[in-house]
């Protein structure tokens with residue numbers, strides 16, 4: 001039997017050598033009570049893979065011929081969202097001829113076991129489906145593996161966002177960061193500030209779609225994501241990238257007049273003013289509402305590209321936002337520019353622009369901060385693959401699959417040791433990505449590369465190996481009905 005094609009590569013895989021598990025319509029999924037939600041996801045994923053409809057049960061039927069997929073959690077296997085503890089994500093997957101056992105300490109870990117199991121399902125010799133007998137034991141290298149998705153320049157529907165969640169879970173990525181506010185639009189309903197979405201929910205970047213998520217939509221996305229091991233991080237980008245807010249509230253500008261709507265792609269012109277009386281209440285209302293609406297432990301306060309702002313005003317505003325966010329009980333995250341603002345210790349800074357100085361980040365980390373890595377030259381999925389890519393842009397160069405794969409998060413930022421890196425987050429900005437076909441075309445296959453860089457041990461990262469293991473995944477993307485790009489160097493099926 002050939003080696004298993006698993007992405008991201010697990011810590012250990014042992015083929016047992018006994019006959020495979022036959023996956024047919026006699027198989028029952030048996031789940032511990034705390035694992036029933038994952039069991040439902042498993043039934044759906046396996047049905048999408050094979051066309052089989054497998055029942056979910058809470059107790060084993062027993063019997064000599066019973067073949068089961070068991071999902072096992074220890075008692076009190078609750079997900080502790082607050083702790084960046086990788087053991088919460090560890091899993092064990094054992095496949096024998098008559099039993100498949102997925103075990104983990106949390107439902108999230110079970111989701112990752114399921115992701116591995118799905119990749120092990122292969123066509124059998126007699127036309128059915130088989131899962132090779134094996135033992136897989138696995139744990140991630142970094143606790144944060146995510147995607148930041150710009151739903152402002154172009155809006156994506158709840159169902160489209162759910163499909164992105166499916167893709168993240170497929171590669172054991174645990175975080176969906178939603179970029180919800182920017183110059184061109186405002187995408188999350190804020191109760192008490194409904195004008196934000198009434199006025200700026202109907203605007204977008206040129207060529208992009210408009211729209212917004214209601215409070216119910218946002219809850220629905222988070223519930224769907226949580227069932228698949230994915231945490232949602234909302235972003236209120238400030239003090240730059242705020243034209244959608246100043247377009248709604250004239251009181252946020254010195255003239256008292258609202259700014260015109262903006263549908264261009266230029267960045268860095270908009271700003272807030274710390275001394276205006278309306279500013280702090282506005283920050284408070286938005287951050288408090290986002291925090292209240294958010295299940296996960298983080299809130300992103302932006303901080304990028306306030307290019308036309310006085311540094312003193314910038315620092316004052318990110319300090320104000322950090323304090324308000326902190327008071328909600330969430331842990332704030334900000335783009336790398338905020339690392340120079342002298343914010344308190346345990347911020348997470350998101351490194352994105354390889355052109356900017358890294359000294360501020362090294363200093364902030366030495367003072368207790370941590371780093372999330374989104375280097376544009378590796379994981380900005382709005383970068384074109386090459387000159388012929390019909391979507392996206394190229395300010396950070398072309399980024400092919402291999403570029404997304406060949407880099408080491410442990411050594412990206414001089415002066416920042418691996419233990420201060422929380423993980424890897426790809427981004428997809430949508431100034432020049434319009435529609436969901438374009439979106440998944442830009443994500444796939446690069447998303448899988450970013451996932452492996454964040455999950456797998458460094459010694460495992462070999463392009464030839466990855467290129468071989470990623471090839472069969474195209475069958476899954478086709479089964480999901482999503483568009484993808486045929487990156488060179490891979491023998492796609």
Ligand code: TNX
Pocket residue numbers: 267304305335352380382429430431
């Ligand atoms: C920079 S990345 C931005 C975004 C743009 C992106 C385009 C970051 C924090 N800011 O506003 O959409 O480049 O690649």
